[in-house]
Amino acid sequence: MTAKQELKKSIIASVWFMFLTFPIMVIKVNTVTHTIDWRWHNMALVGIGSFFLSMLWRYLLKKKEEGGKKEKKAGLSFIQRLLQEKQFALPGIVIISIITILFPHIFSMYQTNIMTSALIFVVLGLGLNIVIGLAGLLVLGYAAFFAVGAYSYALLNLHYGVGFWVALPIGGILAAFFGILLGYPVLRLRGDYLAIVTLGFGEIIRLVLENWNEFSFGPSGIKNIPKPGFLGIEMSMQTTTIYVFYIVVLLVVFTIFVINRLKNSRIGRAWTALKDDEIASQAMGIDKAKTKLRAFALGATWAGMAGVVFASKTTFINPASFTLWESVIILCTVVLGGMGSIAGVIAGALLLILLPEYMRDFGEFRMITFGAVLILMMIFRPGGMIEDVRKTYKFEK
Amino acid sequence: MDFEYFTQLFFGGLTRGSIYALIALGYTMVYGIIELINFAHGEIYMIGAFTGLIISTVLTMMGMPAIAVMVLAGMAAIIYSCAYGYTMEKIAYKPLRNAPRLSVLISAIGMSLFLQNYVLLAQTSDFLPFPSLVPEFEFWEPYSHILTSPELMILSTTVVVMILLTILIKFTKIGKAMRATSQDKMMAALLGINVDQVISATFVVGSATAAIGGVLIASHIGQINFYMGFIAGIKAFVAAVLGGIGSIPGAVLGALVLGWTESFFTGYISSDYEDVFAFIFLVVILIFRPSGILGRSQIQKV
Amino acid sequence: MKPILEVKSMTMDFGGLRAIDNVDLSIEKGQIVALIGPNGAGKTTFFNCITGIYTPTHGDIYISPNGSEDGKNERINGLKPNIVTRKGLARTFQNIRLFTSMTVLENVMIGCHAITKAGIMGAIFRGASTKSEEKLIVEKSYLILEKIGLSKYVDELAVNLPYGAQRRLEIARALATDPFLLLLDEPAAGMNPQETMELDELILKIRNSEGISILLIEHDMKLVMSLSEKIYVVDYGKKIAEGTPEEIRHNPVVIKAYLGEEVDA
Structure with missing residues (x-):
């Protein structure tokens, strides 16, 4: 997707969310004093935030789609491998046990x-x-x-x-x-x-x-x-x-x-x-x-x-x-x-x-x-x- | 037997049932089309009520006449609920179209949590008073001890909505597309129906009816709260399941049954366990007749 | 010799639809029998009735695991699928139904569920009998995979296997239940000629070395003709022919069912 298209999509998203959240985020009604609090700063927040978030969102979704095409691996992530290594697991358990026993006395x-x-x-x-x-x-x-x-x-x-x-x-x-x-x-x-x-x-x-x-x-x-x-x-x-x-x-x-x-x-x-x-x-x-x-x-x-x-x-x-x-x-x-x-x-x-x-x-x-x-x-x-x-x-x- | 009391309870139940029906329609339509129980649907109803409150307060303070406020606030509630429903689907459900059912269900729970707390944080946890937007009908006065004006308004609005919905589903192009897609998504796509659009439309229509329900009940009860979507949502869901999830007449039927049952039970026996009733209904129905009163049985192909 | 499986006058109705109409079928010990017919003829429904997924509306299904004259005849209509498997009938599925979260070895190990019995107590305490049972399960599964030729995939997730290997894995899994009769539902579907030939050899090997009888649904005529000793043909739920491959090949009723026209024999 070209930069211009990205920009357009993000602007649309930004405007949409500003519209969407307008009543709830911007208008704060005080039914007791009959006043309205217009929180325009919220609108700016939503506008800017959604502009960038929508780009991130599309990027992550695309990555997810591409990732799905690769084979589902039986391979292990770093943590999983770490947990399975006997050399790591045993001392790890000992350390955790010591910390656990001492915990209530220290804290x-x-x-x-x-x-x-x-x-x-x-x-x-x-x-x-x-x-x-x-x-x-x-x-x-x-x-x-x-x-x-x-x-x-x-x-x-x-x-x-x-x-x-x-x-x-x-x-x-x-x-x-x-x-x-x-x-x-x-x-x-x-x-x-x-x-x-x-x-x-x-x-x-x-x-x-x-x-x-x-x-x-x-x-x-x-x-x-x-x-x-x-x-x-x-x-x-x-x-x-x-x-x-x-x-x-x-x-x-x-x-x-x-x-x-x-x-x-x-x-x-x-x-x-x-x-x-x-x-x-x-x-x-x-x-x-x-x-x-x-x-x-x-x-x-x-x-x-x-x-x-x-x-x-x-x-x-x-x-x-x-x-x-x-x-x-x-x-x-x-x-x-x-x-x-x-x-x-x-x-x-x-x-x-x-x-x-x-x-x-x-x-x-x-x-x-x-x-x-x-x-x-x-x-x-x-x-x-x-x-x-x-x-x-x-x-x- | 006190006939007048009975009729009061009867119409009370009818009114309750109408509100449940308006919300239940959204559940059943979404389930019919993507087989998802939209946990966050109750929140759409709540957002409709809040939007109605906010807009009507602003307009009233600007000095608009009551009728105009009612109409504009109602429209705003509907428009915004539809927008939220549309956005909700795009963010939390569309990416999970092909994911296992468990994932979408959890995502729906997450969306429900998110919206509830969004309103809580952006607005307040207090119970906000909702102005009565419903005018008192003079001509109805003699009967108003059985059926009050607001109740009459709710009933007639619901009937109008039902008629409009039926026209939409039966006679319009998008309605036919909805029916086709809910029967067989793949086939509908092959026939050239834009399935994404149809799904969005379903969410939008369901949200609209929920918003109407939200504004009506808020005006009737007189107050709203960020949590109101939860209990109403569960009950409307029970109604939809009771009548047969996926079936529009079923949703209405189930809602009426639930409404009357609650009304007569609390009127004649006790009001303590009012909410329990819905859950018991739910559990019993799903165990003994999961397809509901009017629903179609699901046969699994091996 | 008694037939190891005897189906008499079986009928299966789904509401107003008659999916199977008065079908008879029998299999002798050690036979390879095929069930063929155009799509929608009711073949998979037939399997589902035998294996307990459906209960036939009418008729009887008898089994006699060793086929001897004095052996008992057991009626298995309406028994639950897991009980039917424990009686010695194992099956594969038309659309592959492997356990997607599990490895290849574990899929076969599940097959051993039917012949083992460790429960909650066994799982928690891991006494001697449980331990030896687990060892047995692992060994047996491994050996089966070797025989089928899948031992190189042992720790791979079942979903990652190539299509032909997945089909063979389903067979391996079914074998782990120690069946006397194996029901194969379109085992060659989607396979290329090379894979089909290997499948042919595999099925023969299973019958010859294990003595397991085979009932097979198939559309691949070459495979059917090469393997089967007896063929049943069904169409619209009714049995329209029964006989040896030669007889069926020239049977005009069969030809008409498949091609829809009379052929001068």
Whole structure:
């Protein structure tokens, strides 16, 4: 395309966006004082911004089209290769372990709490990764299972005095049960419909928690949930924070271990086959129903356990922590990180939770950036930050 | 049985259903043509309402008569919603025409998030009062305890829109092209139909009806908020699915069913779980009859 | 000797459309049988009925894996596709349906799903039996790929293979399920003469060395005539002829179905 054509297209784009955003960005109506605030500087911003962005957009789209013509490589990116090198992986793990152990002692309680939250989302992301990334089932109401775990601990503790360590597996099992409950009726559903039903399911659970006051105490939630105990020893706020941090780290390690094993197993391969082609996988002997239900159940289990930990960390839960936004954020970690890729999801979760925390000034732009990033990732890098890599097998004759 | 109460609820449900129908039409038309559930459609409705508010406030402050304000603001809402719908498709959906369904769905979610927060940041998170643009009809006074003037306005506008839409789909060239493309995209292209244009037109028409719905409901309820698109969008989507996604009469039917159900349920039983109802409907329908009331069953070719 | 597959009076209706009309078919152990007919005759639908994707409206489908006189006869109408595969019938697809996210080796390993059983516990704990099962799967898949001639592509993503290799990969994957009957749906579609010849050799090798019987849908007449011992011809869902290649070649009804005119024999 010639420079003149480029220029023309960009000018058209610029004018279009200035027109498009005129009422909403330029005119600010104050209905109380009956004044209008004309923010012309916004229009200039939009005009100039869209002029350059449209050029960038066209350039990136063209590059994407050309890239598609080359063969899809099984080749590995730098990071992926790095992760597979035994020489790098082992010392890498040691270093990360040391940093993790020392972390809460070096950083403040506030920072540790943030990191704990991030790690809880890592567990959530990895759990959802089983369902979406491996099995290809688009579940939009994942926060519901998170809620099941949290509320089961809170209520069991409230009514029966059940402690954290007992509640942890119970939360997981209950969530798995709900997973099967959701999974069974939707076995036949295709992609979009499955997404909507799971969204509906998630919302139903939230609305029930909000309105069934006798059961869940409604919007005011449940308070005074005990933190996990350690052999009955009294611990200060500081120590408990560190303790909870370590518990979450253990949970993360456990999660990574189990999910890695599941992924590289007969079941894991069956999930991926089901994702790729349902009909062909059935023709190869895979039981569609059983395999899908397994994905739902196992995926939900992690959310349930994460929920129990979350309740014990925050000591107070209410339905506002388990909305569609939470489901969307968890979805984002999987999509951005790289569907099916464990390292990718970890990176995605850490990025999505930590970055806004450390960029508090830009906090109000978090959601809009999420939205834009989702769109851009899907168009330009659907595989995610760290794409999934298939395992290669060694065969000795 | 209190007959008057019943008729109030009946017309209330009819009005609700009309609004849902106006929005549901957009969902169903887009789905029919590119098999995408446009999550961001509710935001088009919201933007229509906001644009209406902004323009009507400016014009009123400039001293224009109420009728002119209503007409111009309404037109502005429609034009801008169409523009947003058109742009949305070009940016977030067109590049993903050949991508797997999951990708487009996520992109739609992203667009929905983006637009909601765009309005939030550029305007406000507050609930803004929306002026009543609808004149009170004197002749209707005797009946206004059953069906208020604004409700009458909503119903008649919806009927007019339906008629116009039906004329468009059935008798115009672009309408025929839309029908052809939704049945078989490739064939339509081979016959010389500009598929890109048809898809854009579909988004534009769907956005227009949503904008009308947005302005009407905003004027009726009296306030708007950046989040209003979400819940209305979900309900309209349920309506579209209920009636059979891809089917225009289905969208209307589903919307009426949902509207009446909500109205009678909240009127006779309880208003607590009003929103839950839509979701339960959704889940149940998709499980037992995914093609909806009037929809066509999808048979997968092996 | 009992036939290993016997289809009696099978009819398949889709609403008002009769796709298959009262068709009989039988295959003996070790036979290569072909199912031919003009496009739309119902051949793939026939496969879909046998493999459980559809349930026939009328008729019976019996299998007898070793074909011996005293062996049991099993009716498989309406069984789910994954169960049918576990009974020993494997298939390939008219439009290639490989697992696009996976490597060549993994595609074949999926075929082994039907003959293995490790579950969730096995996956997580990796006990001795699971480990040896995994080893078996990898070895078996590798050997199959060698036999088919695809071992150089082992770690390549299945989608990156040339077209002819992809078709052979589908066959390799089907073989991993340890079938007694292999249903091939247009295996030579889109292949050039060289590839078709190699396919001919491959199918013969499969039958000869593994003892697997073959039912094949094909349009490539040269391949059909060269390989098959028996041919069934269908048109508009009805069986119009049955016989040896020689008989079919000169059958006027068959010629008319393909060419639409009477030919003096």
